Amino acid sequence: MAGKRSGKNRSGRGPRKELERPTSTGVPSLPQGAGEQKATSKAFLLAITTGIVVAVASALVLAAGPEIVDSDAKKDQVRDTFRNDPELRxxxxxxxxxxxxxxxxxxxxxxxxxxxxxxxxxxxxxxxxxxxxxxxxxxxxxxxxxxxxxxxxxxxxxxxxxxxxxxxxxxxxxxxxxxxxxxxxxxxxxxxxxxxxxxxxxxxxxxxxxxxxxxxxxxxxxxxxxxxxxxxxxxxxxxxxxxxxxxxxxxxxxxxxxxxxxxxxxxxxxxxxxxxxxxxxxVSPLNCVTKGSGMGEAGAGSLGVAAYEDVWQLRDDFSGMERVADPQRFEAFRSC
Known part of the structure; x- marks a missing residue:
């Protein structure tokens, strides 16, 4: 008579357990829900790190002054460095x-x-x-x-x-x-x-x-x-x-x-x-010793007198200058 099968296998060992199937990476899979928790933690850390980097960069920009923001100012810094050129010519x-x-x-x-x-x-x-x-x-x-x-x-x-x-x-x-x-x-x-x-x-x-x-x-x-x-x-x-x-x-x-x-x-x-x-x-005014009446209608007015060591005056025909005979009593209408 055939006997009843026992719970042991032919090798005499107990019941066979299902082995955990390896993941594609060869690492056993995490319990359900653990992956989502890890992804959330990574996103949180990334957000904090990004915030810190932005804050530090902003502080550096503010410390450097408005020139670093102004593109024209940055271009002028380059011109100052590589050209010997005055700002105002x-x-x-x-x-x-x-x-x-x-x-x-x-x-x-x-x-x-x-x-x-x-x-x-x-x-x-x-x-x-x-x-x-x-x-x-x-x-x-x-x-x-x-x-x-x-x-x-x-x-x-x-x-x-x-x-x-x-x-x-x-x-x-x-x-x-x-x-x-x-x-x-x-x-x-x-x-x-x-x-x-x-x-x-x-x-x-x-x-x-x-x-x-x-x-x-x-x-x-x-x-x-x-x-x-x-x-x-x-x-x-x-x-x-x-x-x-x-x-x-x-x-x-x-x-x-x-x-x-x-x-x-x-x-x-x-x-x-x-x-x-x-x-x-x-600029020097004439060295007047006697004042004339100055500007009047149609250019009328008395002549003033100026005194100098020497005087050269434009010729009447504008061809050049000639020496004045008495530089100590030189009549000059426009200024004296």
Whole structure:
């Protein structure tokens, strides 16, 4: 009779257990729900890490300042590093022939220099500037400013910086007043002021007063008005030029000065000093010993008298200059 099968297998061992099937990675699978918990933990850690990185990066940007955010500022940093280029480039051009000049007392021209006067060669040589010559009464300049940065440049002030004040020069005078209307300007320096600043140019009107009348007689009817930068703004962009036509007028003393331009770029205040090719600009009134009646209707008025060591005057036919016989009593209508 066949006996009953026991729970043992043929090998005599107990019942066979189902083995856990390996995963595709060879690692036993986790209990149900454990995978979701692990994924959630990873996402949580990733979110915290990302937040920390963003916070640190933001702090670094804020610490570095606005320049790191401003692309123009970053481009300018590169230009500063690889180019020897000023932020603000300038050129200066006299708007007259600079034939009306006066030398300080005591300067004696050499024979060679005197021979260069009639043909105007001496004025082009630069020797008079080196000797300290001043323009008589009014100096008119075109100052051209060019931006050399990606960021805008904001000009806040243009003003003469006085180097020296002296009595009117009384050495050698070269007298060749401007013929006809002068250049129309929009900015004027009144060098008689204690601290001169740029002023707008206004037209003279009867009743404006003695000072305005004197200025009008020297500038073809113009006078200094309100402060220029109180009513005007000046923004200079990259590779663009702005020309300033400036009249500098002195009626009391000889004044030596440079021109200072205050400007801002990227929130920083800076300054540029402009001179006359290594020398200060100089303006001197005539050395008047007798005042005339000045400007009147149709140019009428009595002549004033100025005194100098030597005087050279433009010939009537404008062909050159000739020496004046009595430099101690030189009649000069426009200034005296």
């Amino acid at each position: 300038y050129t200066v051009e006299p708007m007259d022939e600079r034939l009306q000049l006066v030398l300080p007392a005591g300067f004696v021209l050499s024979d060679k220099q005197q021979r260069m006067i009639p043909s105007h060669e001496l004025f082009a040589s630069g020797e008079l500037r080196a000797a300290g010559a001043a323009t008589v009464d009014v100096l008119t300049l075109r100052v051209t400013l060019e931006g050399r940065r990606n960021q805008d440049i904001f000009v806040d002030s243009v003003a003469p910086v006085v180097v020296e004040r002296q009595a009117p020069f009384s050495g050698t005078l070269f007298y060749a007043p401007s013929q006809g209307a002068g250049t129309v300007t929009k900015m004027m320096f009144n060098l008689d002021e204690r601290q001169p600043r740029a002023r707008i140019v206004e037209n003279y009107e009867e009743g404006d007063g003695e000072t305005a009348r004197i200025f009008a007689g020297l500038t073809d009817g113009a006078k200094p008005g309100a402060l220029f930068f109180r009513e005007n703004t000046l923004t200079i962009k990259d590779a663009q030029e702005d020309a300033l036509l400036i009249q500098s007028v002195a009626t009391e003393q000889a004044v030596s000065f440079n021109i200072k331009i205050d400007y801002r770029i990227g929130g920083k205040k800076k300054a540029l000093i402009i001179d006359d090719e290594g020398f200060p600009f100089r």
